[in-house]
Amino acid sequence: MFIVPEAAIGGLITPEASFDAVEAVFAAMSSGKAYNFPVIREAIGHGDALYGFKSGFDRESLALGLKSGGYWPGNAAKGLTNHQSTVILFDADTGRVKALVGGNLLTALRTAAASAVSIKHLARKDSKVLGMIGAGHQSAFQMRAAVKQRDFEKVIGWNFHPEMLPRLAETAEELGLPFEAVDLDRLGAEADVIVSITSSFDAILKDAQVKDGTHLACMGTDTKGKQEVEAALVARATVFTDEVAQSTTIGEAQHAVAQGLKQAGDIVEIGAVINGDHPGRSSDGEITLFDGTGVGLQDLAVAQAVLDLAIERGVAQDVAF
Numbered sequence: 001m002f003i004v005p006e007a008a009i010g011g012l013i014t015p016e017a018s019f020d021a022v023e024a025v026f027a028a029m030s031s032g033k034a035y036n037f038p039v040i041r042e043a044i045g046h047g048d049a050l051y052g053f054k055s056g057f058d059r060e061s062l063a064l065g066l067k068s069g070g071y072w073p074g075n076a077a078k079g080l081t082n083h084q085s086t087v088i089l090f091d092a093d094t095g096r097v098k099a100l101v102g103g104n105l106l107t108a109l110r111t112a113a114a115s116a117v118s119i120k121h122l123a124r125k126d127s128k129v130l131g132m133i134g135a136g137h138q139s140a141f142q143m144r145a146a147v148k149q150r151d152f153e154k155v156i157g158w159n160f161h162p163e164m165l166p167r168l169a170e171t172a173e174e175l176g177l178p179f180e181a182v183d184l185d186r187l188g189a190e191a192d193v194i195v196s197i198t199s200s201f202d203a204i205l206k207d208a209q210v211k212d213g214t215h216l217a218c219m220g221t222d223t224k225g226k227q228e229v230e231a232a233l234v235a236r237a238t239v240f241t242d243e244v245a246q247s248t249t250i251g252e253a254q255h256a257v258a259q260g261l262k263q264a265g266d267i268v269e270i271g272a273v274i275n276g277d278h279p280g281r282s283s284d285g286e287i288t289l290f291d292g293t294g295v296g297l298q299d300l301a302v303a304q305a306v307l308d309l310a311i312e313r314g315v316a317q318d319v320a321f
């Protein structure tokens with residue numbers, strides 16, 4: 001069995017390789033070659049922790065396994081990241097454990113890759129202004145991945161906690177782009193692409209604030225009850241997702257579906273667009289919304305890519321097991 005520790009991940013996988021792995025697995029999901037198993041996520045009644053498993057199998061790449069971990073709110077005080085996860089890969093031919101791979105950085109990379117895949121396939125080609133809602137840990141990864149997909153000239157941003165906005169300003173500076181903190185009216189009126197990545201439980205962005213032709217990547221809502229945009233905006237948009245079952249239950253579309261404004265059958269898997277089975281955006285005025293709920297197969301795809309690189313470069317620790 002190989003071990004690829006968390007500390008080694010950053011030196012192995014690039015955002016570009018993460019993008020390729022995630023795009024490929026979304027395509028495999030849509031063509032029925034890869035599927036996710038039901039997600040388990042529980043409050044374990046200890047340390048306020050949420051713990052769970054995301055798992056699946058890709059018959060094309062033979063990636064089989066699970067990501068296990070969750071959220072420990074007390075970790076920051078211990079100098080640790082609140083979100084903790086580890087990926088375990090199994091040999092699809094024998095069932096033997098193949099590798100233990102650190103999952104923290106991979107989670108950020110695969111989540112940023114997912115919204116970037118949506119921008120590549122759904123945003124208007126002439127998109128110039130990137131709008132960011134959210135300034136937490138994930139937001140910098142999201143911005144770095146998003147700007148590779150279009151010739152953005154400016155980043156604008158809003159955050160519920162304004163004291164966190166410097167993270168967006170610093171990331172934009174690192175990318176050589178001007179940044180401006182704006183209110184939500186300006187964000188919706190000016191941004192061509194909007195990425196939301198917050199832990200909000202109330203609609204932040206309202207339907208009336210968003211101009212025609214915008215592409216939204218709603219990435220924060222991954223649990224029942226969470227919400228980043230008004231259900232009326234989801235209803236107005238053509239909605240794409242990683243997995244329809246998650247979109248309607250734990251994703252951004254859950255509220256529009258519960259209110260009868262959208263149905264599961266209206267929501268398109270992004271993999272169908274990647275595979276050429278759905279045309280994607282149909283006009284410059286259409287609002288496209290990617291509901292990125294986060295699926296186990298994304299984790300397996302990037303973990304498999306890291307493992308291959310670690311073995312190739314001789315940095316995977318081989319342990320008798």
Ligand code: NAD
Nearest residue numbers: 111134135136137138160161198199200219220292293294
């Ligand atoms: P973080 O704790 O570092 O940042 C939280 C962000 O949410 C900050 O911008 C904060 O200001 C904002 N926020 C907090 N409370 C809010 C409120 N009441 N209203 C509006 N905004 C509020 O978290 P992070 O690591 O950046 O993750 C952000 C979110 O993304 C989390 O909800 C996490 O579960 C989700 N996430 C989703 C995926 C996926 O695949 N879809 C993957 C990773 C993380």
